[in-house]
């Protein structure tokens with residue numbers, strides 16, 4: 001899949017860092033504290049007086065991202081709370097009206113430009129601060145307008161357009177625009193058209209005012225994707241390091257290493273991009289636990305990425321749904337993204353011996369055989385079987401095996417009755 005223009009960086013980079021950062025990092029509970037925690041707007045606003053991120057250094061964020069093998073960044077410029085991380089002229093509820101005063105989007109953009117790191121900007125359509133946003137108690141909205149509010153969606157969109165104009169003109173070339181939470185479900189393609197005019201290299205997601213360029217399955221809620229082997233449109237899955245929150249949360253319920261490996265693998269192997277989120281602390285630093293998680297995921301990814309990048313999805317070559325397959329020429333990769341219940345993997349109906357089989361996690365050779373298994377007595381069909389995998393020793397790890405063939409016969413390997421489903 002290609003757009004055929006400057007947006008194609010998206011298909012080169014594949015794995016990106018999502019950053020949720022804003023006033024909500026101060027109480028460190030959830031990025032939607034104001035709504036989920038029932039905090040009055042006037043109380044929430046006071047957090048701006050405590051915004052002093054003295055350890056903020058975007059180069060440290062990018063160092064970490066690069067170390068993990070990530071190639072782009074997506075930053076929350078304005079979340080649902082309405083607080084803006086840049087020097088906007090459209091509202092006082094922004095960084096320049098805090099004790100810190102710096103334009104943080106500018107500083108992130110400058111670091112990204114210097115390091116050739118495509119930068120995407122997240123922007124929330126819903127707004128719990130702007131007097132014209134028609135809060136009506138729909139999902140992700142305040143229960144209703146607050147005293148003094150003047151709900152008027154058309155005027156709110158004027159404000160939003162003026163902000164988009166600032167973001168698309170003052171911060172250099174952008175890699176993307178990442179809308180979120182269009183609760184109104186209002187459609188207006190002219191908004192993205194303006195972004196495209198100003199930022200031809202920007203990929204735009206599907207959570208704004210039209211369908212945009214790519215889909216955004218989130219966390220593991222999109223269970224349906226598990227039954228799909230290929231995607232019919234560009235896709236970028238997003239996931240956070242913890243299950244409860246995207247912004248920094250003290251005492252967060254963090255995912256296991258294996259869960260994140262599995263999540264990254266299952267999307268990359270299907271040809272989707274993957275955006276993994278960290279929530280920096282209010283001072284701008286990243287919690288050492290999150291740093292450790294990303295480093296460990298990066299270590300796994302560096303060993304296994306050849307199975308996930310510049311490959312074609314190939315899961316249709318086997319009926320075994322506990323593994324995902326990808327291929328590059330006559331090399332086939334077996335990604336054990338589901339828990340192994342035995343120390344072996346059967347690749348029915350493949351029945352060809354590879355010339356070499358290697359476990360990418362360790363570099364060790366993997367034993368293979370083509371044989372008729374007792375469970376296949378009715379058909380007497382032989383199949384390729386990988387044996388004695390270190391399923392116990394590496395129980396916390398997604399195992400990935402590289403199989404090299406002289407020839408990988410398409411016909412012999414094709415699964416009867418194509419089970420492929422597309423979105």
Ligand code: GLC
Nearest residue numbers: 020031032180181218238246
């Ligand atoms: C969900 C959350 C929101 C977060 C977004 C990131 O929509 O509600 O807070 O920013 O996911 O994808």
